[in-house]
Amino acid sequence: MMAEEELRNIIQKCQILDEEDFKGEDFNLFQVAGQKCLEEGHIAEVLEVVENEKNKVIVKSMGWNLAGPLIGCMLKYEHDEIEKERCLKILAKLVELCSPKELALGFLERIEQAASEQIAQTVLLLLKPLQEVLLKLHSKKAYSMGLSLSTILNQLALLPIPHTKQQLQEDKHGLCQCCAALIHFVEPFVREVVDHTETFSEGDYRNLKEELLGFCMKSLKYPLLMADLDQLPEDSVKSPFRQFAAEIIGILQDIKELIPKVFSHYGSKNESWDNEDLSKIDNEQSADCLACLSYIVFVHDCFGLAALPIVFNPAYILQCNIVHVGVLLRRTEESVLSKGLALLENCLLRLEGNSLSVEYLEFKGFIAIPQELVKVMTLCPFESLRKKSLKILQLYIDKFNEEGKYTLYRCLLKTSNHSGVEGYIIQNIKNQIDLSLQKTKGSKFFTGLQLVSLLDIVFSLPEDAETDLLQNSDRIMAALNLLRYLVIKDNENDNQTCVWTELHKIERNFLKPLHTGLNMSRAHYEAEIKNKKENRKDSSSASRNICSLTVAGEKMPNMTIEMELQVLQSALFTFDLIxxxxARVEELIETKTKIGSEETTGIK
Incomplete structure (x- = not known):
């Protein structure tokens, strides 16, 4: 029997029945016949059935079964305007007559089952009818809307995010279009929350508001956290994700949840941060969502920060955001790391130099941020982010007062475990000492006895004479340059930095082990060079290697003997430089000591 004939038969049978007399068998026959008609392209016949006033009761009771097959048919005939128009008319009739609850479930089921290449098409097709049926619901409207948004966002999360300008323009997978359509989808529900009256029960209002808040938070996590939200000056068309971000902020503002989420109690001065606190944030709301929200609000100024109450001073803004910055910097994705750096930079640029007291470092968030910056500087595969993190680390240090800087230097020297970073910090210490020596009153932390404990860390070798001098060359050179500066700048009679009273300790813990280490290292590398040169005469040894290199987790090709010799010679050059x-430092010490001794003798 033909599909359209089966459909006519079941229609004729049910036309003479009352709605309460419909049986399960009738529902099944109607669904099977209707689905067959749609699959075989008999769309006109189905349209005729649903538009026939005599079939109103039948369509009202059974029509929702056709929702799934109808959507499949619409996707199939997407480029056939006539058939597509017929399908839209059938869909409109179903939305008009059928149970909103059943239709909503049918639509969501179809979205969930959509193949990856049809996710965007299906979502875009169903958002308008889904909105219409949800607006018809009275009880459980908030729940159904929340379920719909959650289902849609879960499916959209399977789509790749476009990043380049060309990818955004092409929008190959339809993610940008879906984001824009979602804003229109939630608009009437936002209006209901904004315009709620006494007839709108407090429970319904609260539930609807919570579901909208959940939608905003999920959107912040995906796609906004991963998307590039920067707008290039030459781009005349606004970035779709930047526009989406602005709309999300607008919704939060409309439902009066923006300020509470941006300026929450997190970062309060009375709280110290530990794992339990961070876990609490994760349980209450995604830390990623709140971090992304702060980035959008402060970096892109989506709601006018100039209008903020004066109580939100720069230091408080940094307090509120410090944990968010940590959340972003602990990720590895380029787009997320760049957001963390931009948010931190934005907060720091609001502050005056030397304005943060050391008390801020009592909070875990504040003391952890420099360490997170160091990780980006040393481990991030993106050069631009490594450079930016170094710049921001310096900016971060500059915002603290002298005691804060002193504490940061001690912490970074003990925790960075990277010679280049330690060398950079030692250079910072040198600059700070120089500033202190130029002051009439000096400094409590960078002159005098307080400086001694910091110099003890600087003038030491991690493993005494057995320290790997090549691996620690940046730190060693910076320490030697600092010592040379102190010996030249601070006379023995003044001894403002206590370097002269500490000289014996420096010689014992730093200079002598360094001499021994240099002799040991030089002897080792010279022996290796001699051995390599001898082996070079033996052609069979040409493929032998003394080391293998691993860069960014990738094992590099084996080196030839000539390449190995170059590496060894480079090491000897580093030893010569150190x-x-x-030698220059020791010469200066000897000269200064001699002059000081002569001056003392002359006085006597």
């Missing part, structure tokens, strides 16, 4: 500065 030794020359060491």
């Amino acid at each position: 030794e020359s500065v060491l």
Whole structure:
């Protein structure tokens, strides 16, 4: 029997029945016949059935069964305007007559079952009818809307995010279109919350508001957290994700949840941060969502920060955001790391130099941020982010007063475990000492006895004479340069930095082990060079290697003997450089000591 004939038969049978007399068998026959008609392209016949006034009761009771097959048919005939128009008319009739609850479930089921290449098409097709049926619901409207948004966002999360300008323009997978359509989808529900009256029960209002809040938070996590929200000056068309971000902020503002979420109690001065606190944030709301929200609000100024109450001073804004910055910097994705750096930079630029007291470092968030910046500087595969993190680390240090800087230097020297970073910090210490020596009253932390404990860390070798001098060359050179500066700048009679009273300790813990280490290292590398040169005469040894290199987790190709010799010679050059500065420092110490001794003798 033909599909359209089966459909006519079941229609004729049910036309003479009352609605309460419909049986399960009738529902099944109607669904099977209707589905067959749609699949075989008999769309006109189905349209005729649903538009026939005599079939109103039948369509009202059974029509929702056709929702799934109808959507499949619409996707199939997407480019056939005539058939597509017929399908839209059938869909409109179903929305008009059928149970909103059953239709909503049918639509969501179809969205969930959509193949990856049809997710955007299906969502875009169903958002308008889904909105219409949800607005018809009275009880459980908030729940159904929340379920719909959650289902849609879960499916959209399977789509790749476009990043380049060309990808955004093409929108190959339809994610940008879906984001824009979702804003229109939630508009009437936002209006209901904004315009709620006494007839709108407090429970319904609260539930609807919570579901909208959940939608905003999920959107912040995906796609906004991963998307590039920067707008290039030459781009005349606004970035779709930047526009979506602005709309999300607008919704939060409309439902009066923006300020509470941005300026929450997190970061309060009375709280210290530990794992339990961070876990609490994760349980209450996604830390990623709140971090992304702060980035959008402060970096892109989506709601006019100039209008903020004066109580939100720069230091408080940094307090509120410090944990969010940590959340972003602990991720590895380029787009997320860049957001973390931009948010931190934005907060720091609001502050005056030397304005943060050391008390801020009592909070875990504040003391952890420099360490997170160091990780980005040393481990991030993106050069631009490594450079930016170094710039922001310096900016971060500059915002603290002297005691804060002192504490940060001690912390970073003990925790960075990276010679380049330690060398950079030692250079910072040198600059700070120089500023202190130029002051009439000096400094409590960078002159005098307080400085001694910091110099003890600087003038030491991690493993004494057995320290790997190549791996620690940046730190060693910076320490030698600092010592040379102190010996030249601070006379023995003044001894403002206590370097002269500490000189014996420095010689014992730093200079002598360095001499021994240089001699050991030089002897080792010279022996290796001699061995390599001898082996070079043996052609069979040409493929032998003394080391293998691993860069960013990738094992590099084996080196030839010539390449190995170059590496070994480079190491000797580094030892020569260290030794020359060491000799100059010791020469200065000897000269200064001699002059001081002569001056003392002359006085006597």
